[in-house]
Amino acid sequence: MADSLNRRRSERKDIAYTFTYSVEEPYELRLSMTLADNLDVLMLDLSDLGMAIVTKDNLPVGAKLLLKFNLMNLKLSGEERLRRLEIKGEVASNVMFPDTSHRIGICFNKVSEEDKAAIGEFVRLNKINDGRS
Numbered sequence: 001m002a003d004s005l006n007r008r009r010s011e012r013k014d015i016a017y018t019f020t021y022s023v024e025e026p027y028e029l030r031l032s033m034t035l036a037d038n039l040d041v042l043m044l045d046l047s048d049l050g051m052a053i054v055t056k057d058n059l060p061v062g063a064k065l066l067l068k069f070n071l072m073n074l075k076l077s078g079e080e081r082l083r084r085l086e087i088k089g090e091v092a093s094n095v096m097f098p099d100t101s102h103r104i105g106i107c108f109n110k111v112s113e114e115d116k117a118a119i120g121e122f123v124r125l126n127k128i129n130d131g132r133s
Contacts, residue, residue: 015126017043019069021053024088029063043069048120050089050107054097059104063091067106073122083118087111 018040023030044052051067059065071083088110095103108116 014045015043017046017069019043019053019067021065021067023059023063024066025064026060026062029060044103046119047123048108048111048116050092050105053104053106054101055104056101058096058102059091059094061091061094064109065089065091065106071118071122073118073125083115085111085115085118087115 020040041053041055041057044054065088067085067087067089069085071085073081073083087108089106089108091104092107093103093105097103111119
């Protein structure tokens with residue numbers, strides 16, 4: 001169990017953001033979800049390597065997703081304050097809650113260096129604001 005607690009290589013920020021995603025693979029899952037795109041869900045935490053979400057959808061480990069969200073950093077000004085991200089990720093874990101919703105862990109597998117840096121800066125600045133270092 002200790003290994004699972006220490007497996008994260010990057011700082012995470014607890015967060016409550018809504019964002020959208022769509023399933024890219026497996027195609028059978030896309031079909032069963034009626035090819036729905038831009039499904040709204042709640043992001044629980046974020047790092048430059050991945051995120052956790054809560055969704056009603058039972059996404060299998062290995063499913064490929066396209067994630068779309070705005071990262072608003074109130075600590076910055078001008079154009080740097082708002083960044084639109086589109087990141088490809090893969091489901092790494094799926095835990096069902098008693099209410100039948102799922103906590104899904106997602107690893108980013110295709111993220112630009114600029115987006116990765118923006119997420120890292122967002123996490124770092126907001127950790128300082130939280131009183132954590």
